[in-house]
Amino acid sequence: MEDILDEFAYEALRRKVMAEADGEGSTTKVRKFIPTCCTSFTPIEAMRNVKMGSKIKEMATRLEAIYAQKAELGLDKVATITQSTWERPLTTSLVYEPWVYGRDADKTIIIDMLLRDEPIETNVSVVSIVAMGGMGKTTLARLVYDHAETAKHFDLKAWVCVSDQFDAVRITKTILNSVASQSSIDSQDFNQIQDKLREALKGKKFLLVLDDMWNDNYGDWCCLQSPFLSGS
Template identity: 35%
Template sequence: MAEAFLFDLAIEIMTKLGSHAIQEIGLYWGFKDELHKLNRMVSTIKAVLLHAEELSSENRQIKEWLSMLKDAFYDADDLLDELSLKALQKQVMTGTRMAKEVRLFFSSSNPFAYGLKMAHKIKAIRERLDEIAENRKFFLEERHEERRIAANKGRDQTHSFPPEVVVGREHDKEAIIELLLKSNDEENVSIIPIIGIGGLGKTTLAQLVYNDEKVKGQFELKAWACVSDDFDVKLIVEKILESVSCQKPNSSEMDALKSLLHEKIIGKKYLIVLDDIWNEDSEKWNRLKDLLVGGARGSKIIITTRLRKVAELARPIAMYELQGLPESESWSLFGKKHSSEDKW
């Protein structure tokens, strides 16, 4: 289903537009307002994509409309990737030849002219999307709900095992661990989201923290659940119980699962990782939170997500926004991954 993919792509574009790196580069070159306008336009279109998904198989006009959207979204995504690369180049450490070349680019090139050029490109994409939206001659409902699952598309399930290759995340790991070990006098169970665009290493960071010796010594019980597209409370509880007991629960009835979960966590200081969350439904999130009460003071839940809205929905004690690696460490990671693959 191409439309479900478009919904995903809209979320990805909005996440990139809201990232610290893109915002910083927009401020640097003077087109932050254009980025904000583009974000609002993509958000407006995203609201009707779920309904378009339902109707497109039987409506050629909607299918053609979505095809035009797809081309425009691709161009927007490519432009944001270019801006993200410029932001990373700007952060390159001084002292290297590359850094000097980057500094030369930013200083000797006319930053005003470049900023104006990029502002025109962003504006052109926004106006193109606006025209596509205006030319829609059919009714679509706005549906502000969690992502619909495409039958032919799923996400890989993650696991709690430590990653084989890690570069440049020691500082991030220690920062998360500090938040984990910090006491919270207001409530027994606290939530810490790790947020960032796709591919930055949110899951890898969570795995590093989960397997750290200091963390192991601080929590009586640990569990990992990959949530991904389907925020099904019963399924999440089953995954938590399976992670704790190393076997699937005998019953699939919600009442029995609730009793089993309560039995496992009551009075214990626990750490639970909920990886790759997309849910924007506060009612579902509150249902899960209600099932996880009863842990001892100091219990923590780490969630990883691309969406700030999802993180804010969880009412966290703190949010950790993961940034891209410096270019030197990115190349080091690239080399190590390929070296590992060559061994096979």
């Protein structure tokens, strides 16, 4: 089939070159308004058209055969199951530090940023750790999250694995269950959950890690951070 596609590409290029050569020659202006198919129609062109038509029919027949084989082998069902059941691995704040090397400088820089008390308009500062997959973003966040200086500086801490499905209700509930002194919250009412989280964070310094964050919708972020504004 690849040979057929290559032949199609060659034929398309050949016709394009012939048409450009025909347009740039010593033809009259009237000739340029006549379709190329009418001016270049020769027995050889007719034979080429018949040949390409048979090639297209051959490729269509082979594609139909491949599609039938896919259905017989159940490959379409396998693809559907794979897409619906695969999920990104969850992450936690737990880390075994002796396994980590070469992150001391980065850890120190981020901790210094977090411990710096600077008044800002929104009362919420954000530190982003951005890199390609496998570069150690989650590990670095764990080292900062579990550091002794960080624990002393913040009244409350919460770790949420966001993953590719941004669920504001789930994220807010996870934060609330991490920082609230009462038992876990089972309510699904987003307004009620946010209101309780706002009360839990009110007047307190908190550190929140949103790990594996893919959503870049500014509206979703504004909605999620509304309760954060009550913090210290």
